[in-house]
Structure formats: C-alpha cells, structure tokens
Amino acid sequence: MHYFGSKKTLLPFLEESIKTKVWNNFKGLKFFDAFSGTSIVGSHFKKLGCEVFSNDLTTYAYSIARHSIGNNKPMFFNGLFYLLPELNLSFNDEKNVEKVFNWLDKESYKNKTPWVMVSLYCQMGTQDLEIPRNYYTNENGLRIDWIRKTIQEWFDWGFITEDEFYWLLASLIEASDKRSNWASCYVSFLKHQKKAVVKPLEFKPVPFIESQYPCKAFQWDSNALIWEIDCDVLYLDPPYNSRQYAWYYHVLETLAKYDNPEVKGVTGVRDYSHQVSDYSSKARVEKAFEELIENAKAKWIFMSYNNDGLMSLETIKKIMSKRWEYGCFEQGYRKLVTSDTEKLNYGDLKTIEYLHWVKIK
Numbered sequence: 054m055h056y057f058g059s060k061k062t063l064l065p066f067l068e069e070s071i072k073t074k075v076w077n078n079f080k081g082l083k084f085f086d087a088f089s090g091t092s093i094v095g096s097h098f099k100k101l102g103c104e105v106f107s108n109d110l111t112t113y114a115y116s117i118a119r120h121s122i123g124n125n126k127p128m129f130f131n132g133l134f135y136l137l138p139e140l141n142l143s144f145n146d147e148k149n150v151e152k153v154f155n156w157l158d159k160e161s162y163k164n165k166t167p168w169v170m171v172s173l174y175c176q177m178g179t180q181d182l183e184i185p186r187n188y189y190t191n192e193n194g195l196r197i198d199w200i201r202k203t204i205q206e207w208f209d210w211g212f213i214t215e216d217e218f219y220w221l222l223a224s225l226i227e228a229s230d231k232r233s234n235w236a237s238c239y240v241s242f243l244k245h246q247k248k249a250v251v252k253p254l255e256f257k258p259v260p261f262i263e264s265q266y267p268c269k270a271f272q273w274d275s276n277a278l279i280w281e282i283d284c285d286v287l288y289l290d291p292p293y294n295s296r297q298y299a300w301y302y303h304v305l306e307t308l309a310k311y312d313n314p315e316v317k318g319v320t321g322v323r324d325y326s327h328q329v330s331d332y333s334s335k336a337r338v339e340k341a342f343e344e345l346i347e348n349a350k351a352k353w354i355f356m357s358y359n360n361d362g363l364m365s366l367e368t369i370k371k372i373m374s375k376r377w378e379y380g381c382f383e384q385g386y387r388k389l390v391t392s393d394t395e396k397l398n399y400g401d402l403k404t405i406e407y408l409h410w411v412k413i414k
Contacts, residue, residue, distance in 0.1 A: 054230040056091050057238065057296060060357060062386060063406055064097050067288075067357070070382040070408050075286060075353055079103050081266070085284040085351065087275045088291050088332075090298075092118045096262060103286075104266035108278050110328050111298060113226055113305035118270035120223035124216045125264040132212040150258055154224070157200050158256040164199035169313045170229075171198055173321050174304055184319050187242045188304055193232045193254045200225055200256060201311055224259045226305055231255070238301040241320055276331075276341060279348050287351035291332040291342070293362040299325035338363050343372050346411075353412055360405045369409050377414035383407050 060067060075082065080102035086095035089107040091114065099105045099122060107122040109115055130149045134142045140152045172178035175194035176185040189197065204225070208218040234243050234250040271278055275291075292298065299306060303322050307314060314323040331341035342364065346354065354376065358369060366381075373379050384406050 054091060054227060055237075056093075057298070057301065058290065058293065059091065059093055060290065061093050063357070063384065064093070066382070066384045066406070067094065067355075067408065068097065068101070070410075071286065071288075071353075071355055074380075074410060074412070082286060083284040084286045084288065085282050086122075086288050086290075087279065087345075088289060089118050089122070089270075090114055090290065092121045092270075094288060094290065096121045096260075098288075099262050099264055099268055104264070105268040106271065106282050106284065107269070108271040108273055108275055110272065110274060110330070111302065111306055111309075112272065113302060113309040114298075115270060115272035116219060116226060116309045117223045119219040120216075120259065121262060122268050123270040124220060124261060125266070125268055126216075127261070127263065128214070128217045128220060130213060130217055132214070132217075133207070136207075136212050154221075154256060154258050157203065157221075158254075160203075161196035161199045161254070161256070164195045166198075167195065168198040168202055169311055170194050170201070170308060172313070173307065173316055179321075182319075186319075186321055187234055187244065187246065188239070189229070189232060189234065190246060190251055193229075193250075196254045196256075197225065197229050197308070201308060205311060220258065220261065222309065224256065226308060227259050228254055228256050229308060230305065233304070239304040239320070240301055240322075276345050276348075279345055279350070283350045285352050287349050287354045289345070289354065289356035291356075291358075292330050293359055295333050295335070295363075297325065297329055297333055299328035333363075335363050339368060339372075342369075346372050346376060349376070349413070351413060353410065356409045358407050358409060360407070366407070369407075373409055373411040376411045378412040379410070381407055381409050 082103045084098045084103040085106045087108050089095050089109045092107055095105045095107040105122050107118040129145050130153045131144050140156055142149045167178050171194040174186050174188040175191050176187055177191040179186040204218060204221040207213045232250055232254050234246050235241060236243055307323055316323050331337040370379055385403060386406055
C-alpha cells in the first residue's frame with residue numbers, strides 16, 4: 054500500500070548499513086521495530102531470520118503487524134470444517150487458505166446490505182450529505198463490509214483463531230486500500246473515481262512469513278513499551294513532521310476497529326485525539342526522543358530520519374551520543390508521491406535519508 058515514509062525502496066540500504074555495524078548473520082538477532090507502520094522493515098528482517106518485535110499505536114498498523122510479524126506458524130482454518138462443508142476443507146491442509154479466501158471473495162458479491170464502511174465512506178450511505186463521500190464504489194464498499202462483518206463473526210463465535218482472524222483482516226486492509234479513491238491519503242477523496250477504484254475488490258491473502266522465533270506485535274505508545282523490550286537492535290522510524298498518521302489513514306482505522314464511530318467533516322474523520330504523536334509536534338518531539346533513547350534497552354540503536362524532519366541533525370547527534378559511540382549513514386532518494394498536488398506541497402522530490410546509529414556502552 055502507498056504509505057507516507059515507507060522504507061520499501063530503502064530496505065537494501067537499511068540491511069547493508071545495519072549489517073556493517075552489527076554482524077553478517079541476522080539469524081536469531083532480536084530486532085525491535087518501534088514505529089512499525091505497514092511493517093515493511095520488520096517483515097524484511099523477519100525474513101532474514103531475526104526475532105522481530107513490532108509496535109505501532111494505530112489499530113490498522115497493529116492489525117497488519119499482528120499478521121506479518123505476529124503470525125509465525127502455518128494456519129489451516131480447521132475451525133471452518135463443519136461451518137463450510139461445501140469447501141471440502143481438510144484438517145491441517147495448506148490448501149484450505151486459498152479455499153477460504155476464494156469463498157469470501159465470491160460470496161461478498163451477493164451482499165446488498167450497507168454496514169459501517171458503506172454508511173460512512175460511500176455515496177450510497179452518505180447521499181444526504183452536501184458532498185457525499187466517495188472513498189469506495191458502492192459495490193466495493195458492500196463487499197468490504199460483508200467480508201469484515203463475516204470474519205468478525207467467525208472470530209467471535211470461535212470458528213477461526215486469533216492468528217487466522219488477523220491474516221484475514223490484514224488482507225482486507227490491503228485489498229481495500231488498493232481500491233480507495235483518494236488523492237494521496239485518506240484526508241480527502243476524489244470527486245471522480247479513478248480507474249483502479251472501479252475495478253472489483255481482489256481479496257487475496259497477504260504473504261505469510263514463517264519463523265522459528267516467537268515474533269510479536271504490540272499496540273503501545275513507543276515511549277512506554279521501550280521499558281519492556283530487551284533487544285539487540287532497536288530500529289526507530291518515527292514521524293518526521295506534523296503529519297498525524299491516525300488522521301491521514303482514518304478510514305483504515307475504522308476498517309480495522311469496525312466500531313461505527315461518530316465522524317465529522319466532509320471527509321468523515323473519526324476522533325484520533327488519543328493517537329496524537331509527540332513526534333509530530335515541534336514543541337514536544339525533542340523531549341520525547343530524548344526519553345526514548347535514554348530508556349532504550351538495546352545494544353544498538355538505528356534511526357531513520359530525513360532532512361525534512363522536525364529535529365535537526367545536531368539535535369539527534371547530541372541526544373544519541375549520550376548512549377556512547379555515534380555515527381550516521383546517508384542515502385539520497387525520491388519521496389513517495391501519489392499526486393501532482395503533493396508535488397506542489399512538498400516541493401523538491403529529492404531528499405536525503407539518514408540512518409543514525411549508536412552503539413550502546
């Protein structure tokens with residue numbers, strides 16, 4: 054999915070930089086991704102053999118991480134054996150996964166009843182507003198609602214495990230994001246539907262990463278969780294600027310929680326006051342960062358931060374150097390943009406990614 058600050062294109066840079074400082078073999082290394090976002094970085098290091106701990110305060114990000122990081126053993130949807138006999142499921146059969154996803158995908162076409170997503174974010178459910186919301190087509194909104202409601206019922210009734218639930222939910226978040234009708238994120242929607250938006254939703258399983266280690270996902274404030282995790286590598290990728298992710302991705306937050314919240318404004322924003330990040334505040338970021346570094350229980354700390362960030366290079370160096378040996382890698386790259394409007398808002402598309410590091414004494 055498109056995500057502000059995504060490190061997808063920078064994964065080779067991160068891997069090679071960390072490798073030069075820590076060790077060549079990542080197998081068994083305890084890696085704590087404290088601001089996980091879409092878990093791009095944590096998933097990469099999990100594939101390399103690390104024992105990964107992932108954390109993010111938003112529910113949609115936690116839901117993604119709960120599968121990509123927290124699911125470590127194969128899942129077979131055995132609990133649906135008696136509920137869906139027409140699928141001919143077999144116990145402990147990996148083919149069950151494809152059958153279940155295909156069934157949900159097919160059955161969702163039959164839904165004609167609007168629930169949370171249609172009621173809040175589609176023209177069908179918001180036609181009485183001065184500007185009806187246009188985040189999804191009515192057809193895809195109905196399908197998203199049906200799949201979300203169905204998997205919640207399966208979980209509540211005990212037909213699927215928590216691991217299986219989050220595999221389905223993470224896959225639905227990914228599928229719905231690909232059919233979202235926004236310009237660059239969910240703070241606005243387009244009046245006319247893009248070509249990709251009118252295509253039918255494709256509900257497919259997102260990748261599963263098996264691990265011999267008990268990788269875990271958390272939904273905490275990072276400055277609180279930092280006291281609880283002992284690790285070899287602490288990786289930090291905090292917000293760089295005033296952008297509040299809970300606001301920018303509020304539609305996905307509602308999909309993850311499925312709590313039918315009270316929303317306001319043209320874009321239907323939910324209350325996100327409890328998810329406001331100090332790292333997006335010029336007045337509070339330095340204090341929050343200093344406390345995080347001071348309380349970290351790690352052998353190494355690496356932090357991604359670019360030259361557009363609220364904190365200066367000098368401030369970061371001053372704070373991290375207190376833990377002992379400090380250094381910095383850097384690499385130029387192009388920002389992720391998804392519209393001409395964003396190009397105007399953010400000016401020069403070239404930026405420098407800094408990977409600050411400190412070896413803790």
